[in-house]
Amino acid sequence: EVQLLESGGGLVQPGGSLRLSCAASGFTFSTYALSWVRQAPGKGLDWVSVISGSGGSTNYADSVKGRFTISRDNSKNMLYLQVKSLRAEDAALYYCVKGFCGGDCPSDDAFDIWGQGTMVAVSS
Amino acid sequence: QSVLTQPPSVSGAPGQRVTISCTGSRFNIGAAYDVHWYQQLPGAAPKLLIYGNSNRPSGVPDRFSGSKSGTSASLAITGLQAEDDADYYCQSYDSRLRGVVFGGGTKLTVL
Numbered sequence: 001e002v003q004l005l006e007s008g009g010g011l012v013q014p015g016g017s018l019r020l021s022c023a024a025s026g027f028t029f030s031t032y033a034l035s036w037v038r039q040a041p042g043k044g045l046d047w048v049s050v051i052s053g054s055g056g057s058t059n060y061a062d063s064v065k066g067r068f069t070i071s072r073d074n075s076k077n078m079l080y081l082q083v084k085s086l087r088a089e090d091a092a093l094y095y096c097v098k099g100f101c102g103g104d105c106p107s108d109d110a111f112d113i114w115g116q117g118t119m120v121a122v123s124s
Numbered sequence: 125q126s127v128l129t130q131p132p133s134v135s136g137a138p139g140q141r142v143t144i145s146c147t148g149s150r151f152n153i154g155a156a157y158d159v160h161w162y163q164q165l166p167g168a169a170p171k172l173l174i175y176g177n178s179n180r181p182s183g184v185p186d187r188f189s190g191s192k193s194g195t196s197a198s199l200a201i202t203g204l205q206a207e208d209d210a211d212y213y214c215q216s217y218d219s220r221l222r223g224v225v226f227g228g229g230t231k232l233t234v235l
Contacts (some may be wrong), residue, residue: 044229045213047223047224047225059222061223100172103221106158106217110175110176112181116169
């Protein structure tokens with residue numbers, strides 16, 4: 001069974017940092033791009049970042065560029081998101097999501113597997 | 125304000141047909157980027173419902189269908205059932221923003 005399990009969320013003060021992790025299983029990890037998508041309480045979905053299967057290509061939403069860093073360890077089937085300089089508007093449930101297409105995929109690929117999310121709260 | 129515009133809410137009685145629109149621009153849907161649809165049940169993670177404008181993943185009932193024309197896309201649900209009561213999101217890619225974009229979501233209420 002394909003699974004994604006996020007961890008690392010918590011309560012952080014404004015300006016603080018966290019490292020979110022996502023453990024993957026049930027598929028050939030290095031073949032698929034992975035993304036982070038967040039959802040503030042009671043709000044819609046907000047794409048954050050994507051990393052290619054090899055890890056050699058990354059992209060970020062403008063709202064997090066320069067503050068968040070996505071990475072992956074294909075030897076451990078792990079995805080990470082280092083979040084820094086956190087703001088109140090970053091508070092959300094952060095989902096780890098798997099790209100639908102394997103290999104060299106277009107930018108408009110779908111997300112076929114979602115984790116259950118890890119919550120990030122930002123408050124002083 | 126979302127790049128892709130969806131109605132905040134739609135409703136229908138059991139057995140009826142409803143459609144949810146997703147309106148974009150020449151930078152996303154109109155630029156021939158694919159549209160995908162997700163269903164999010166209360167308290168759950170989103171689930172892929174339609175990919176590549178009109179394709180259903182294995183296990184998704186054929187009551188759900190997607191279409192795209194010009195700068196808009198639509199999700200149609202026929203034979204509404206109580207378990208369809210959920211939030212629905214469209215997704216595409218925007219060449220001006222150079223990133224994935226979602227619609228603001230539509231709350232479907234089954235009366």
